[in-house]
Amino acid sequence: MKEWEKRLLGAARELEAGERETLIGFAEYLGQRGEQEQRPAPEPLDIPRPEKETVVKAIRRLSATYPMLEKAKMLDETSSLMAEHTLQGRDADSVIDELETIFYRHYERHFGTTGEGGE
Known part of the structure; x- marks a missing residue:
């Protein structure tokens, strides 16, 4: 088990049942938030290059x-x-x-x- 997992588990064990559910809900929210933030890349605009351009x-x-x-x-x-x-x-x-x-x-x-x- 990784150190952060041990710390999280130790902190969760100190909580009351309702508080543990809140912690789990918050962790699930954070995990889903990353999925929701993935959006398609904006497309570059189609601005053609003129023949003579500085x-x-x-x-x-x-x-x-x-x-x-x-x-x-x-x-x-x-x-x-x-x-x-x-x-x-x-x-x-x-x-x-x-x-x-x-x-x-x-x-x-x-x-x-x-x-x-x-x-």
Whole structure:
């Protein structure tokens, strides 16, 4: 028996019968709550990529396409790509391709490929 199981059992033994039923009911509620919280992953919006697009507009489009993502978690990657484009002259199309990959990867990492919550 694991330590937490021993502690729980010891605490339950100290309770009156009615209190034990309350404890069991609460534990069952907590177990069911996790099942209820699993919802289908929100789908990315279908915003097509224009033929001619700037890197800044691509970031805006991708942010709108994936509104469910926390943009702060991607800030380092997106700002690095923006710097490569503006400071080092990297081609906008290749930067946008990589930005699309980053957004999609973060979506997959967070929501998984099965349509269920991945984290």
